[in-house]
Structure formats: structure tokens, C-alpha cells
Amino acid sequence: MVGTSILILGGLSLAFAVLLAFAARFFTVSEDPLVAKIEELLPGSNCGGCGAAGCRALAELLAARKVDPGICVASNAETNAKIAALTGQSVNLVEKRVAVLRCQGGRSRVKERFRYTGIPTCTVANLTAGGPKECLYGCLGYGDCLRACPFGAISLGEEGLPVIDEAKCVACGRCVAACPRRLVTLISRRQWTYVACSSRNKGKTVKDACPVGCIACGLCAKVTKSGAIVIEDNLPRMNYEKGQDFEEAVKRCPMHCFVVRFTPRTSSDAGSEPAAKA
Amino acid sequence: MFHGLTTRTFPGGVHPPECKHTSASASLEAPRPEKVILMLSQHTGSPARSLVSVGDPVVTGQKVAEKTGFISAAVHASLTGVVKAIEMRTGPAGNRSEAIVVEGSGPDEFRFLEPLDWATATPEALRNRVGEAGIVGLGGAAFPTEVKLAPPRPVDTLLVNGCECEPYLTADHRLMLERPVPVLTGALIIARILKVNSVVVGIEDNKSDALEQLSRSARELAGTGVSIRVEAVRSKYPQGAEKNLIQVLLKRLVPPGKLPMEVGAVVSNVGTALAVCEAVMLGKPLYERMVTVSGCVRRPANLLVRIGTPISALIEACGGITEPEAAVVMGGPMMGLPLPSLDFPVLKGTSGLTVLGPDQLRNARFEPCIRCGRCVDICPMFLQPYLYALLADRGRHEDCEAAAVMDCIECGACTYTCPANRPLTQWIKLAKTKILQSRKK
Numbered sequence: 001m002v003g004t005s006i007l008i009l010g011g012l013s014l015a016f017a018v019l020l021a022f023a024a025r026f027f028t029v030s031e032d033p034l035v036a037k038i039e040e041l042l043p044g045s046n047c048g049g050c051g052a053a054g055c056r057a058l059a060e061l062l063a064a065r066k067v068d069p070g071i072c073v074a075s076n077a078e079t080n081a082k083i084a085a086l087t088g089q090s091v092n093l094v095e096k097r098v099a100v101l102r103c104q105g106g107r108s109r110v111k112e113r114f115r116y117t118g119i120p121t122c123t124v125a126n127l128t129a130g131g132p133k134e135c136l137y138g139c140l141g142y143g144d145c146l147r148a149c150p151f152g153a154i155s156l157g158e159e160g161l162p163v164i165d166e167a168k169c170v171a172c173g174r175c176v177a178a179c180p181r182r183l184v185t186l187i188s189r190r191q192w193t194y195v196a197c198s199s200r201n202k203g204k205t206v207k208d209a210c211p212v213g214c215i216a217c218g219l220c221a222k223v224t225k226s227g228a229i230v231i232e233d234n235l236p237r238m239n240y241e242k243g244q245d246f247e248e249a250v251k252r253c254p255m256h257c258f259v260v261r262f263t264p265r266t267s268s269d270a271g272s273e274p275a276a277k278a
Numbered sequence: 279m280f281h282g283l284t285t286r287t288f289p290g291g292v293h294p295p296e297c298k299h300t301s302a303s304a305s306l307e308a309p310r311p312e313k314v315i316l317m318l319s320q321h322t323g324s325p326a327r328s329l330v331s332v333g334d335p336v337v338t339g340q341k342v343a344e345k346t347g348f349i350s351a352a353v354h355a356s357l358t359g360v361v362k363a364i365e366m367r368t369g370p371a372g373n374r375s376e377a378i379v380v381e382g383s384g385p386d387e388f389r390f391l392e393p394l395d396w397a398t399a400t401p402e403a404l405r406n407r408v409g410e411a412g413i414v415g416l417g418g419a420a421f422p423t424e425v426k427l428a429p430p431r432p433v434d435t436l437l438v439n440g441c442e443c444e445p446y447l448t449a450d451h452r453l454m455l456e457r458p459v460p461v462l463t464g465a466l467i468i469a470r471i472l473k474v475n476s477v478v479v480g481i482e483d484n485k486s487d488a489l490e491q492l493s494r495s496a497r498e499l500a501g502t503g504v505s506i507r508v509e510a511v512r513s514k515y516p517q518g519a520e521k522n523l524i525q526v527l528l529k530r531l532v533p534p535g536k537l538p539m540e541v542g543a544v545v546s547n548v549g550t551a552l553a554v555c556e557a558v559m560l561g562k563p564l565y566e567r568m569v570t571v572s573g574c575v576r577r578p579a580n581l582l583v584r585i586g587t588p589i590s591a592l593i594e595a596c597g598g599i600t601e602p603e604a605a606v607v608m609g610g611p612m613m614g615l616p617l618p619s620l621d622f623p624v625l626k627g628t629s630g631l632t633v634l635g636p637d638q639l640r641n642a643r644f645e646p647c648i649r650c651g652r653c654v655d656i657c658p659m660f661l662q663p664y665l666y667a668l669l670a671d672r673g674r675h676e677d678c679e680a681a682a683v684m685d686c687i688e689c690g691a692c693t694y695t696c697p698a699n700r701p702l703t704q705w706i707k708l709a710k711t712k713i714l715q716s717r718k719k
Contacts, residue, residue: 130618
């Protein structure tokens with residue numbers, strides 16, 4: 001009895017082993033070994049910051065030399081150089097960016113229009129009569145962005161506003177897409193200051209709602225000699241390529257809308273971030 | 279004659295307390311407001327374009343904004359006076375659009391369109407009139423009626439929706455009792471535009487007086503070659519949802535993601551039918567509508583209100599709010615939008631204002647899902663609300679889409695029935711918003 005069982009099971013396993021060996025030999029899908037090597041180097045966070053569907057998809061694109069080896073925003077320059085060495089291409093330095101929140105209207109600064117008791121997500125709060133915040137452009141503070149971040153770079157600060165850890169942020173853009181009010185934007189890491197307000201309202205409406213909102217007075221545009229700031233839609237638009245002389249604008253903004261990321265060494269040479277943050 | 283258990287209905291649904299306090303009292307005319315705020319986007323589709331500028335005098339019934347694009351509707355002044363401002367305002371759903379503020383001055387003057395003889399006018403002329411009068415679906419969705427009346431495929435039946443299944447609201451009920459002949463004439467006009475010869479009026483059996491009244495009027499109007507049937511359906515929420523009404527009255531199922539015309543039907547609210555009748559026979563543009571004001575107000579009533587009347591003026595006309603911590607909801611308690619302030623105007627789609635006291639509001643606290651399956655049992659669209667809530671909470675919106683979340687009509691019956699007090703409809707709205715966002719990309 002036992003002998004029969006051993007025979008049957010042994011015979012079956014032998015038959016399947018032969019089948020598998022046959023399949024492994026004749027049905028194998030040949031793959032570029034380079035893809036596996038590149039995938040090893042990539043961070044594996046599948047953030048989508050490069051535009052590909054995930055790290056595996058990017059590895060395939062890189063192995064086929066269809067994209068620049070420096071495209072991965074989540075890896076550092078060293079890793080990208082390694083990838084470049086593998087594919088035999090040269091890295092055309094992709095400019096490093098960082099996510100910033102364009103709102104400073106925290107809990108203590110902006111009133112609530114009503115008490116929101118729904119599920120704690122920004123998207124649904126925003127659908128409820130335009131959101132509980134007095135400012136219809138301001139951050140709702142329910143953290144849709146931090147739940148979207150694959151790198152744990154965003155946390156909620158004391159004011160109920162998300163705080164972005166620039167050391168962890170790779171600018172993949174997940175938070176940009178998650179925010180129902182589009183308050184997070186990606187800026188160049190070389191840009192030392194940015195306007196932290198998104199209200200397209202006119203000055204009086206903004207002032208009634210928020211003490212740190214941009215009232216579109218136009219002073220920043222006037223004092224920036226290079227013309228790198230223009231007012232569009234009641235908000236200053238900064239053209240970083242045109243000039244970096246924003247010191248006067250930062251100093252004189254009556255609503256303190258500018259957030260300084262780091263101090264530039266000189267006006268003309270504003271373009272390098274301190275090494276600690278890079 | 280119309281007995282509760284013999285009437286037809288759809289599977290599922292809930293029975294919230296009816297609270298139809300205002301159904302027995304005659305409707306009143308609201309006092310003339312001092313100013314009206316005419317939102318240029320109070321319908322589904324692209325906002326209207328203003329035809330007036332600040333300082334212009336306007337008279338009641340004058341067209342002040344024209345439609346833009348295919349799905350859009352004109353807006354008419356509802357007050358005689360002067361345009362005080364044209365400003366950006368936020369609607370109750372958080373949508374921002376321009377609004378024309380008219381301040382009343384002097385006695386009311388009216389500017390109507392030329393009346394038409396509906397029996398001899400061509401269907402095209404009648405349909406154009408519906409568009410010129412700025413008529414939209416008055417049941418709540420505010421879809422431009424002119425567009426609805428030009429279905430790209432042939433239809434054979436017009437359903438007139440007199441269900442009014444939302445608790446508290448009785449505006450349609452009073453219209454059917456007080457203006458039965460104009461309502462049915464409006465239905466006949468719509469039938470002429472659609473070239474159908476079968477009209478079915480669906481009314482919930484808790485409105486037996488309206489059923490009898492309309493049956494009587496339908497007999498009076500017989501002999502036009504169009505058959506009018508008045509049918510009782512069981513009082514249940516959401517009986518007035520158009521896909522469920524079609525299922526009950528015509529025994530046809532509208533396929534997922536499709537419109538009623540797919541099964542040869544067009545559904546129109548009784549208020550819309552009345553507006554069509556008035557626009558054709560009197561030339562009257564849509565500048566006023568019936569609104570139920572009920573709940574915690576001193577004198578609940580059905581009021582004939584000029585569109586654009588501030589909500590605060592309407593609440594005042596009903597004697598003010600009786601509860602200190604009350605919430606004002608635009609629409610009924612099941613699907614209505616809570617208002618953050620009384621600064622909003624009455625829109626074309628505003629069927630009622632429900633003032634809910636603190637003890638009637640939902641407790642915000644909710645518990646984990648216990649998989650009891652009640653929401654699945656009662657869902658009128660045969661969906662799985664508990665699943666969408668769990669998936670949406672974890673950001674798995676694609677999985678919601680695969681499980682047909684887009685077929686949800688957001689009636690709120692699942693939230694009403696959930697023993698764990700879970701705000702299921704909110705999660706479904708979250709998933710739907712995210713899915714639409716990713717489709718746009």
C-alpha cells in the first residue's frame with residue numbers, strides 16, 4: 001500500500017519535473033539582463049516621477065536607451081551615473097526640483113466658514129459647499145498630499161498645514177495631483193524663494209479671509225528690476241530664468257507672502273542651494 | 279383605490295420618515311425680495327454669458343444672460359430694477375460663477391415672450407421656446423430641458439415624475455393639486471416636441487389626492503391623440519430616481535452608464551412640465567418656481583419664489599429658524615446640499631429648503647464596517663456601497679471603478695441605513711471625483 005503511494009507520487013513528481021525542465025528550456029522569455037541590473041539600482045518606490053508606470057517600466061526604457069539616464073528623480077546623481085555607465089550614455093543633468101505648498105493660511109490665521117464633520121479628506125471637504133475654509137483657495141489641511149507621498153516627505157504641521165521635508169522630497173509630483181486645490185507645485189531647487197499663496201481673488205476678499213494672502217498689489221513686480229515677476233490672475237508669477245533679484249520683493253511684500261527656502265549668496269549668483277539641502 | 283401594498287415598486291430602497299408637513303396647506307406667493315442674485319451657472323453645462331452691464335435697468339422676465347455652447351441655459355431677470363453688480367460668487371456646491379445682482383426699484387413690469395398655440399406650432403418652434411424661456415429640469419439636477427427634448431435616438435414614452443420621494447418636500451405635490459391641467463398640458467406639449475403618443479405620470483401612493491386630481495384632469499384632456507396614464511407607485515425612497523421610475527412604470531432597465539433615452543423614455547419633473555406649459559401658452563420665461571421651506575422654521579410653507587431670492591429672505595418669510603444650532607439644507611435631507619451661510623440665492627434647481635435641528639443631524643462619529651450587507655440590500659442601483667467605502671478610504675479608486683462605482687446615483691440610502699453610521703455616500707463621492715480626475719488626464 002505504502003509502496004504504491006510512493007510509486008504514484010514519485011512518478012508524478014518525475015513527470016512534472018520533466019515537464020518543467022522542458023518548459024524552462026523551450027518556452028523561456030529572453031530578457032535583456034541589463035533591465036534587471038538597472039532595476040536593481042532604481043529606488044523601487046514606483047513614484048512615477050519620471051513619467052513611466054513604475055521602476056520596472058523605467059528600467060526597460062533605460063535599457064532600450066529611450067530616455068536620459070538622469071531621468072529618475074528619486075535617485076541621487078551617483079546612482080544615475082551608475083545607470084549611465086551601464087547603458088553607455090551620458091547624463092544630461094535633469095534639473096532637480098522640490099515640492100512647495102503655496103499657502104500659509106493655517107488654522108490660527110484663516111477662519112472656518114462652517115464645521116465640517118464629513119470624512120477627513122481634502123477632496124470631499126472641498127466638495128462640501130466649497131470647503132470649510134473662509135479662503136476658497138487655501139489649504140484644507142486634511143492631508144490628501146501626505147497620504148499620496150511615497151517617500152514620507154510630508155507631515156502635518158501644528159498649523160494644520162502640510163510641511164514638506166525637502167531632504168526627502170524627490171519631486172515625483174504625486175502630491176501635486178492629490179491636492180484638490182492644486183496648492184502644491186514643483187519648483188527648481190535653485191529657486192531660493194517662492195510665493196506661498198494661491199488665491200486668485202481680489203485684494204479685499206483675500207484680506208478679509210487671510211492675513212498672509214497675496215492681495216495682488218503689484219509691489220513685488222515693481223521692485224524687481226529684472227522683470228522676473230509679473231502679476232497674472234491676481235498672483236505674482238516668477239520667472240526664475242529671467243532673474244533672481246527677489247530680495248527687495250521679499251523684504252517689501254506687505255502681506256509676507258514670500259517664503260525663503262535659503263539665503264542666496266549674492267543677487268546674481270542666487271542659483272545654488274546650500275549643500276546640506278541638496 | 280391606491281392601496282399601499284398593491285402598488286408597484288423597485289427592489290431595495292429605504293423608508294425615511296416622510297415629514298411632509300406642508301402637503302395640506304395651499305401654496306403662497308413669497309414676498310417680493312429687495313434684490314435678487316442671478317447665478318449664471320445654475321444649470322448643468324457651460325455658464326451663461328451676461329447680456330447686461332452694471333447700471334442697466336431690467337424688467338421681470340427680461341433675458342439677462344444667453345446660453346453658451348450646446349448644453350447651457352439662458353437666465354432671465356426675476357425682478358424689475360437696476361443691475362447693481364456683476365460679481366464672482368460661490369454656489370452651494372462650491373462651484374464658482376459670475377452672478378448678476380439686481381436691486382428692485384419701482385413697481386414690477388413684465389416682459390414675456392409671444393404666446394404660442396401649442397396644438398398648431400411645429401415641434402421645433404416649441405422646443406426653441408423651451409430654450410428661450412431658460413427652462414431646466416426643476417427636479418434638482420437642472421439639466422437644460424431644450425437639450426433633453428432633442429434625444430439623438432427615437433423615444434416612445436414620456437414619463438412625468440411626480441414621485442417627490444425626498445422627505446419634507448411637497449412643492450411638486452402642491453403643484454399637482456393646484457395646477458393639474460397646466461401640468462398635464464405641459465406634458466402634452468413635451469410629448470408633441472418628442473413626437474411620442476404615450477405619457478405616463480408616476481406618483482407615489484402617499485399622495486392619493488394628487489393621484490385622483492391628475493386622473494380626473496387626464497380624463498378632461500383626453501382626445502388629443504396622446505394617451506395619458508396616471509400610475510401609483512409605492513412610497514419609498516428613491517422612487518423618483520429616473521432609472522428606478524422607468525424600471526417600475528415601463529419594466530425597462532436603463533443600461534449602466536446610459537441615459538433613459540437608451541430604452542426609449544424621457545423623464546420630466548411635474549414642475550418642469552408646468553414651466554413648459556407657461557412658457558408656451560403665456561410666453562412666461564422661467565423666473566420663479568415653487569419651493570418648499572420646511573423643518574425647524576416657524577411657518578413651514580410652499581412658496582412661489584423668484585429665482586435669485588436670497589435664502590435669508592426666504593427663511594424670514596417663513597418666520598425664521600426656531601432652533602439655535604440648526605443647519606439649512608438646499609433640497610431635501612437625503613440629497614440636499616448643506617449651506618454654510620444664508621447668503622446663497624435660490625437657484626432654478628432649488629426644490630426646497632429643509633432646516634434640520636441639532637437632533638436631526640447625523641452624528642459625525644462612525645464605526646468600522648460590520649459587513650452586515652444592509653447597504654447592498656437596499657441599494658436601488660444594485661451596487662456595493664460598503665466595498666466602495668473601504669476601497670476609497672485606502673485610495674484604491676481604480677478598484678472602485680472596476681466594481682461599477684460610477685453607476686451610483688448618490689441617493690444616500692446606504693448612508694441612511696448603515697447601522698455603523700458610516701458616511702458611505704461621501705466615500706463614493708470621493709472615489710467618483712478621483713476617477714473623473716484621472717479620466718480627464
